[in-house]
Amino acid sequence: MTTPLQLKGVVKEFDSVRAVDGISFDLGPAETVGIVGPNGAGKTTTIKMILGLLEPTRGSISLLGKSIADPSVRRKIGYMPETPSFFAYLTGRELLHFVGGLFELPPTEITTRSDSLLERVGLTEAANRQLHTYSKGMLQRICLAQALINEPAVLFLDEPLDGLDPIGRIRMREILLEIKNQGTAILLNSHILSDVELMSDRIAIMDHGKIVRLGTVKELIPKGKNLEEVFIEAVGA
Amino acid sequence: MKETSPLFLRPVWLIAQNSYREFMRDKILYGILLIGALITASSFFLATVSLDQDTRIIQNIGLAAIHLCATVIAIFITTTSVAREIEGRALYILFPKPISRSQYVLGKYLGVLLLVLTTLALLGGFFTLALVFRDRSLLLNTLLSLIASFFEISLLVALAELFACFTAPLNATLYTAALFIIGHSLTLMRQYAARVSGPLVQHLLGLAYYLLPNLDKFAVRQPLLYGLAIPPAAIAFSLLYWLIYTGLVLYLAIQVMQRREV
Numbered sequence: 088m089t090t091p092l093q094l095k096g097v098v099k100e101f102d103s104v105r106a107v108d109g110i111s112f113d114l115g116p117a118e119t120v121g122i123v124g125p126n127g128a129g130k131t132t133t134i135k136m137i138l139g140l141l142e143p144t145r146g147s148i149s150l151l152g153k154s155i156a157d158p159s160v161r162r163k164i165g166y167m168p169e170t171p172s173f174f175a176y177l178t179g180r181e182l183l184h185f186v187g188g189l190f191e192l193p194p195t196e197i198t199t200r201s202d203s204l205l206e207r208v209g210l211t212e213a214a215n216r217q218l219h220t221y222s223k224g225m226l227q228r229i230c231l232a233q234a235l236i237n238e239p240a241v242l243f244l245d246e247p248l249d250g251l252d253p254i255g256r257i258r259m260r261e262i263l264l265e266i267k268n269q270g271t272a273i274l275l276n277s278h279i280l281s282d283v284e285l286m287s288d289r290i291a292i293m294d295h296g297k298i299v300r301l302g303t304v305k306e307l308i309p310k311g312k313n314l315e316e317v318f319i320e321a322v323g324a
Numbered sequence: 325m326k327e328t329s330p331l332f333l334r335p336v337w338l339i340a341q342n343s344y345r346e347f348m349r350d351k352i353l354y355g356i357l358l359i360g361a362l363i364t365a366s367s368f369f370l371a372t373v374s375l376d377q378d379t380r381i382i383q384n385i386g387l388a389a390i391h392l393c394a395t396v397i398a399i400f401i402t403t404t405s406v407a408r409e410i411e412g413r414a415l416y417i418l419f420p421k422p423i424s425r426s427q428y429v430l431g432k433y434l435g436v437l438l439l440v441l442t443t444l445a446l447l448g449g450f451f452t453l454a455l456v457f458r459d460r461s462l463l464l465n466t467l468l469s470l471i472a473s474f475f476e477i478s479l480l481v482a483l484a485e486l487f488a489c490f491t492a493p494l495n496a497t498l499y500t501a502a503l504f505i506i507g508h509s510l511t512l513m514r515q516y517a518a519r520v521s522g523p524l525v526q527h528l529l530g531l532a533y534y535l536l537p538n539l540d541k542f543a544v545r546q547p548l549l550y551g552l553a554i555p556p557a558a559i560a561f562s563l564l565y566w567l568i569y570t571g572l573v574l575y576l577a578i579q580v581m582q583r584r585e586v
Contacts (some may be wrong), residue, residue, distance in 0.1 A: 172416035176349035
């Protein structure tokens, strides 16, 4: 089976600032890798490079064995960006139909999947409301729904639990665990350590553009310690 | 950023439809449309206080108001919409999907053109309806002026989109507005320079004349108003000019967007 994601020596420089400094890791089939790190560690930049939104200065990135520039690869991935505030005048249902159309799904299939996803993320009642009337939690959920419309083989989540109230967080975590259990490979970027610990098979700790720790939850967190302590130790805070 | 996907029209149409739907729900649009309708209506009032020039005043002010209103809407919507999608992270949703950036640029362009058509149809329809009761002989001239407006505005939309791809919306709006003014002054400037300036200024203005968009090529309102015939060759040349200029500007916009990191 093709490795869903492989990064080798990836570097990203913005003028004289090195945001990502030679990172290498991979994401196995049906695996969830959580990336944690302080603000400015290079987490979001890494995801943006993987998705082709930014061009790496050096190094190679392979998604499902190919380049992200290949449209066939982009048909198999889903991305939920951090705090989206987009397409304000579309309704939740229209957004899903629009995104489904971009994947060239048949209209009946789009309708079926949209209804199912709206129910899954708890937005059936708000489906016909325009997005500018949604709360932050609702935007996060519709953003997740659009990332799942093509039933992706690899899912990228950038701060999916950011800004949610406790109930919203619990619901979102449940949905993400369902997706994980269905065998989708997930790259999860979050600064909420407890959630990352709960959902990830492996965890990468990033600091100053480098991966300073990488391993399974068991490898990374010795007995008697928690991820928070390991994190603080790793980033030297 | 290199892309391997071929250009195909379905995503272009989807993005255009989606953009158009968003534009039509933007309340600012209706404010500008209302102002345009009021100015257009005022041309009928002004005609009543003129001396034997009522027909020309109606056509001149009415069509100028429609043209200006559609131009303002098109430039404003284009520059703010692209900026909103960059800053609001909508492009983070779109670009990882199986679409190319060229499809995005063309889709956006087509979406604004649909809006321009709607604006011209609404204001032009309102104007024509009022005209029917006054002087039916002006209907053909009105239609020709509206078609010319569409071509001119569609060229400006391409320019606005190009600027919006690399600069802030306010800058993009100002650059496009500046080209709107310059574009309507090029012929005059060149004629003036030929009479009073030195060879260097003449060369510079000659260069500007060919490089900058010459919007006078679409200015048919005045000739029609005074009953001057527009030769078919001039119309054909204007259409060719529009096609080449708009095509080149959109090509540049695609190149900028493909290289842009978001």
